[in-house]
Amino acid sequence: MPPVAPLTDEILLRRFADGDRSAFDELFCRYRSMAYRVAYRLLSHEADALDAVQNGFINALKHLKRFRGHSSFKTWLLRVICNAALDIGRQRKRDERFPSAPIRPALNEFCSATALPVDAGLERDDLRRAVDAALARLPAAQRQTFVLHVEGGLTYREVAEALGISIGTVMSRLFYARQKLKELLANYQPT
Numbered sequence: 001m002p003p004v005a006p007l008t009d010e011i012l013l014r015r016f017a018d019g020d021r022s023a024f025d026e027l028f029c030r031y032r033s034m035a036y037r038v039a040y041r042l043l044s045h046e047a048d049a050l051d052a053v054q055n056g057f058i059n060a061l062k063h064l065k066r067f068r069g070h071s072s073f074k075t076w077l078l079r080v081i082c083n084a085a086l087d088i089g090r091q092r093k094r095d096e097r098f099p100s101a102p103i104r105p106a107l108n109e110f111c112s113a114t115a116l117p118v119d120a121g122l123e124r125d126d127l128r129r130a131v132d133a134a135l136a137r138l139p140a141a142q143r144q145t146f147v148l149h150v151e152g153g154l155t156y157r158e159v160a161e162a163l164g165i166s167i168g169t170v171m172s173r174l175f176y177a178r179q180k181l182k183e184l185l186a187n188y189q190p191t
Contacts (some may be wrong), residue, residue, distance in 0.1 A: 007026065009027065009030075009072065009073040009074065010069075010073070012024070012026050012027050013027075013064075013067070013073060016064070024061060027073070027077075028057060031074065031077055031078075032053065032057075034074075034078070034151070034152060034153065035053045035056060035057070035077070035078065035081045036049055036050070036053050037151040037152075038078055038081055038082065038085070038147050038148065038151045038152045039052035039053050039056070039081055039084070039085045041132075041135055041143070041147040041151050042082065042085040042086070042089065042143065042144060042147055043085050043088060043089055043092075044132055044135070044136050045092070048085075048088050048089070048092060049085070051084075051088055052081060052084040052085035052087075052088050053081065053084075055084040055087070055088070056077070056080045056081035056083070056084035056085070057081075059080050059083075059084060060076075060077055060080045063080075070161070071158065071161040071162070072158065074152075074154070074158075075154060075158040075161050075162050076162070078148055078152045078154065078162055079161075079162035079163070082144055082148065082162070082163075086140075086144075126190055127188070127190065130185060130188050131181075131185070133184075134180075134181050134184035134185050135147070135181070137180070137184060138177055138180055138181070141173060142173045142174075142176055142177040142180070143177070144163065145159055145163065145170055145173040145174060145177065146173070146174060146177040146178075146181075148162055148163070149170075149174060156170045156171060156174075
């Protein structure tokens with residue numbers, strides 16, 4: 001018997017619209033790790049990232065009728081997650097409850113083992129902290145564009161659609177983000 005091809009997002013969305021609640025569960029399982037990585041990179045705080053993922057998926061579920069299919073579901077969902085993360089980030093700045101220094105996220109159901117290997121050594125942890133600190137120093141627009149492209153795996157066109165900007169702006173933001181990251185990480189020395 002030939003292997004069954006995985007269901008596309010479009011099929012799952014159609015099934016959900018027809019009343020199959022498990023279809024959205026499948027979409028959640030498909031995108032939760034990616035959503036967590038994007039939220040964490042934007043917020044640099046594990047609890048806030050988890051809140052952003054939860055809020056983002058709740059918002060996506062509540063406003064699913066707004067998804068028109070002009071972009072992929074993944075692109076639309078990551079934009080919703082980004083908005084939830086930015087809302088939490090603004091709230092955090094108002095409350096000033098948390099330190100601004102990023103911390104390493106714990107492995108949990110939102111962060112797959114491939115994102116942070118269990119056997120990662122101290123050198124990898126140091127590098128991750130250095131990258132997190134460098135990302136936190138990027139301007140918000142550059143960080144958001146970079147994170148959607150690198151962590152979210154979106155193409156330039158998908159990033160442009162998600163953020164409502166031109167592809168040229170995406171290219172420019174990514175260029176300057178990479179330049180700034182290269183500058184910030186130039187003196188990195190593993191311990």
